[in-house]
Amino acid sequence: MKTKGLKKDKVNIVTLGCSKNLVDSEVMLTQLKGNEIEASHESMEDDSNIVIINTCGFIDNAKQESIDTILRYVDAKEEGIVEKVYVTGCLSQRYREDLQTEIPQVDAWFGTMELPLLLKKFNADYKHELLGERITTTDRHYSYLKIAEGCDRPCSFCAIPLMRGKHVSKPMEQIITEAQSLVKNGTKELLLIAQDSTYYGLDLYKKRNLAELLDRLADVEGLEWIRLHYAFPTGFPEDILDVMAQRSNICNYLDIPLQHGSTEMLKIMRRGTTRAKTERLLNTIREKVPGIAIRTTLIAGHPGETEAEFEDMLDFVEKSRFERLGIFPYSHEEKTHAFSMEDNVPENVKLERAERVMELQESISEEINSQKVGKTFKVLIDRKEGGQFIGRTEHDSPEVDNEVLIDASENYLRVGDFANIKIEKATAFDLYGQPVK
Secondary structure, three states: OOOOOOOOOEEEEEEOOOHHHHHHHHHHHHHHHHOOOEEEEOOOOOOOOEEEEEEOOOOHHHHHHHHHHHHHHHHHHHOOOOOEEEEEEHHHHHHHHHHHHHOOOOOEEOOOOOHHHHHHOOOOOOOHHHOOOOOOOOOOOEEEEEOEEOOOOOOOOOOHHHHHOOOEEOOHHHHHHHHHHHHHOOOOEEEEEOOOHHHOOHHHHOOOOHHHHHHHHHOOOOOOEEEEOOOOOOOOOOHHHHHHHHOOOEEEEEEOOOEOOOHHHHHHOOOOOOHHHHHHHHHHHHHHOOOOEEEEEEEEOOOOOOHHHHHHHHHHHHHHOOOEEEEEEOOOOOOOHHHHOOOOOOHHHHHHHHHHHHHHHHHHHHHHHHOOOOOEEEEEEEEEEOOEEEEEOOOOOOOOOOEEEEEOOOOOOOOOOEEEEEEEEEOOOEEEEEEOO
């Protein structure tokens, strides 16, 4: 007697939020495929019967996007387009009980550290032999590398410790192995990420050990660029600056979220520093690593921010002349320290203040970029779009920073290759140039 063949599951992973979430999705994809389960990331085909949504729960806009995405796939399930919807990530970690009640059509909810439990839904096991192996979903020539999980900082506005737990450094040998594997598979640029990268090593090695990690990563053969993100300013390990200055494949780039420029607001935000200390640190960074590009992020409209304190932040931005800057309106997040304070800056004022900072930053960025005209930079070509090749200098991270545009009708470049580009024109956020030998 013939038996009806069982249809094999096909899984589509949908990722929302930050690069740290993207790495988690890549690990999930690797584990599923390692268990011989057909899986893809952000598939454009409508042929997956199971969808896993890796959510973000950081601020209001991100939470709403996550909920909208869940509801869209729940509707697809009710229409018979998909059979099962699983939800994981930060939103699920933070609001699981409420969400289970509000959206009962979801088949299962998982927290940020529950990949083994999610795999059980597929009768699959977490394969420890795949540690260090990862199927990347970015363009092949660059990859994110998470060096730690969680955060021990007490920042007033931040819910990350609620969703990601305490800081846990990834062992150095594991990071090196993962880096070697990524480079073997075509990665030329590694973007180091963590909730707090400068805390790296304190839990494992009883000291801040980021400098040694950077030095050892710089030894990985074939790795051309190493880029450091999310360096917390308080207790900043200045020995990393010596390594950055000495090692040619560590980009002259530092992402250091400072959040504000007013000493009073930094105190309210529980950042453990002052404007004067921050300015001294910025001066030290620029002295020890000449030509470095500093990226920062700020928050407008935190509870207690008066017009005078906002003007302090504007003054700080004007004097600091950051090469790259982003700013977010404050989001009032449950169970954070700031949630006990009155959210006393109106939304329209938050937005207006953020716009004023970005207008100032635009003029600063235009001035800095204009000084690059006539100079030649090593550029990593990310993609071809329309009639242009688009790439980045060592001073620019993917998706958030400036780009270099090269006319594709006159030049042939390969995506994923480096090219020497002479800058001919500059705007506030883009450079235009031509290849040179």
